[in-house]
Amino acid sequence: RNTLMWFRTDLRLQDNKALYEASMRSKVGARHLIALYIISEDEWKEHDEAPIKIDFWMRNLTSLKKDLDRLAIPLVTKTAKDIADIPTLVEQVVKEMDISHVFWNADLMIDEQRRDAAVKKSLMKLPGVAVEECNCECIVDPADIKTKTGNPYSVFTPYYNNWCKLVETEQHYLELTGPPEANPPEAKDIFADIFKTVPSGSYPHSLDIKMVNELYPAGEDAAHERLKSFLQSKVKKYREARDVPVQDGTSLMSPYLTSGVVTTRQCVAIARAANNNKIVSGDEGIKAWIRELGWKEFYKNILISFPRVCMGRAFQPKTEKVQWSDNMEHFQRWCEDKTGFPIVDAGMRQLNATGYMHNRLRMITACFLVKDLLIDWRLGERYFMNSLIDGDLANNNGGWQWSASTGTDAQPYFRVFNPLLQSQRFDPKGSYIRKWVPELRGLNDKQIHDPSHILHPKDFAKLGYPKPIVDHAVAKKKYVDEFKRILAL
Numbered sequence: 001r002n003t004l005m006w007f008r009t010d011l012r013l014q015d016n017k018a019l020y021e022a023s024m025r026s027k028v029g030a031r032h033l034i035a036l037y038i039i040s041e042d043e044w045k046e047h048d049e050a051p052i053k054i055d056f057w058m059r060n061l062t063s064l065k066k067d068l069d070r071l072a073i074p075l076v077t078k079t080a081k082d083i084a085d086i087p088t089l090v091e092q093v094v095k096e097m098d099i100s101h102v103f104w105n106a107d108l109m110i111d112e113q114r115r116d117a118a119v120k121k122s123l124m125k126l127p128g129v130a131v132e133e134c135n136c137e138c139i140v141d142p143a144d145i146k147t148k149t150g151n152p153y154s155v156f157t158p159y160y161n162n163w164c165k166l167v168e169t170e171q172h173y174l175e176l177t178g179p180p181e182a183n184p185p186e187a188k189d190i191f192a193d194i195f196k197t198v199p200s201g202s203y204p205h206s207l208d209i210k211m212v213n214e215l216y217p218a219g220e221d222a223a224h225e226r227l228k229s230f231l232q233s234k235v236k237k238y239r240e241a242r243d244v245p246v247q248d249g250t251s252l253m254s255p256y257l258t259s260g261v262v263t264t265r266q267c268v269a270i271a272r273a274a275n276n277n278k279i280v281s282g283d284e285g286i287k288a289w290i291r292e293l294g295w296k297e298f299y300k301n302i303l304i305s306f307p308r309v310c311m312g313r314a315f316q317p318k319t320e321k322v323q324w325s326d327n328m329e330h331f332q333r334w335c336e337d338k339t340g341f342p343i344v345d346a347g348m349r350q351l352n353a354t355g356y357m358h359n360r361l362r363m364i365t366a367c368f369l370v371k372d373l374l375i376d377w378r379l380g381e382r383y384f385m386n387s388l389i390d391g392d393l394a395n396n397n398g399g400w401q402w403s404a405s406t407g408t409d410a411q412p413y414f415r416v417f418n419p420l421l422q423s424q425r426f427d428p429k430g431s432y433i434r435k436w437v438p439e440l441r442g443l444n445d446k447q448i449h450d451p452s453h454i455l456h457p458k459d460f461a462k463l464g465y466p467k468p469i470v471d472h473a474v475a476k477k478k479y480v481d482e483f484k485r486i487l488a489l
């Protein structure tokens with residue numbers, strides 16, 4: 001009987017534990033390895049997945065199919081109309097393809113765990129069918145990393161120090177799993193019909209397709225090419241350049257990491273190899289980059305250890321009492337990049353035009369929505385998720401709760417980014433603003449950060465750019481007062 005590998009957000013051949021185990025299993029006892037992918041728009045909608053991210057998945061799926069074809073592993077794709085249909089769909093494939101063992105990589109999010117439990121339950125009813133769930137998502141499993149009192153960490157620095165100690169001293173954490181073995185060549189004839197079917201290849205979205213495909217080419221090879229080139233050159237200046245939005249100073253690996261085209265483990269292992277097998281000493285750029293990957297591990301650890309954050313709840317329950325503003329016009333102006341604060345609008349335009357936003361801008365725009373407009377961070381979190389090619393529940397939620405001062409290890413509530421100072425500090429020549437806000441291109445380096453206050457009203461009116469929708473000092477006071485009120489309750 002055959003073996004089935006169910007791909008989800010792990011669209012790769014390398015360092016894919018479930019895929020490797022499935023191929024070993026088919027070698028020992030079974031006949032052939034078959035791959036499955038389920039297109040589940042209902043589930044994606046429920047999770048606010050952005051069309052551009054779904055498109056990226058579909059393009060990577062097409063690339064994965066080509067890689068699987070070379071190994072004579074057929075890829076079956078099925079479409080689920082409803083999340084509830086998934087168990088029946090998997091069961092049908094198992095019956096039709098005469099499967100004895102089903103493999104997948106455990107998904108650590110709540111909804112996905114529920115889905116997988118339902119699939120497991122229905123498969124266990126079938127005679128002679130076994131399910132193997134592999135643990136592949138985190139480098140250090142949350143169960144292996146606890147504080148001295150045995151609790152999960154909720155502060156990044158001590159978590160990261162312990163994480164580094166474990167990863168540096170215990171070899172197995174960075175051991176990479178090899179690719180699957182090929183099926184015998186006759187599989188191509190036996191499953192000829194399946195080999196002919198090709199996943200649709202793209203998914204409709206409103207962004208410029210050519211630009212998106214060039215910025216984020218699909219496939220494992222493209223991802224590794226990007227990683228290699230980053231580690232050969234850009235990483236040297238990463239520590240300084242990562243905070244300068246106009247520079248192309250970061251890796252842009254996030255879409256590949258989020259969609260599982262590469263793993264955090266691969267990134268850390270390859271970066272460490274380029275740094276004499278060290279992660280806490282040696283090259284400053286590599287150390288700084290691995291630390292950012294450490295944040296990704298940290299936020300995953302938080303989501304798993306405190307599942308309430310998956311369900312739209314604040315990490316700090318007290319902050320649930322904040323009286324958020326219901327000014328939806330303000331929210332709309334933020335979404336539509338028309339707040340009148342050039343640095344905020346520039347960030348939102350990068351997001352709206354490309355499906356990506358630089359990390360510094362994610363912090364500035366998030367802080368602005370929550371602390372200048374007093375709008376519930378959950379609305380911003382959702383808007384980001386609906387727009388980002390790298391939308392990731394753990395990182396997005398972590399970033400938003402940090403910015404809103406409601407999360408673990410959050411920015412203190414009284415520290416409110418001043419958009420003008422952030423703009424002058426991180427975009428001193430206004431180059432990032434000029435790139436994304438063409439109305440302001442003709443202004444000098446001083447005017448560009450604050451045109452409504454520096455220019456004569458008549459000159460400002462000619463720009464066709466909106467006036468600031470709030471006064472930052474007034475807004476900040478309102479927000480800080482509200483936080484003081486709830487913390488005193």
Ligand code: FAD
Nearest residue numbers: 250251252253254292295296359362391392395396399400
């Ligand atoms: P690099 O600087 O090259 O970093 C390498 C990798 O480290 C990233 O790809 C990412 O996986 C990880 N990383 C970097 N910074 C962070 C961070 N602050 N927190 C967690 N992981 C990090 N990241 C996402 O992947 N998906 C999101 O949906 C997301 N939403 C965010 C929302 C807000 C409000 C904030 C403040 C941050 C968010 N981030 C998110 C984190 C960060 O902005 C992106 O990971 C980063 O900009 C991706 O670009 P890069 O791959 O070039 O990063």
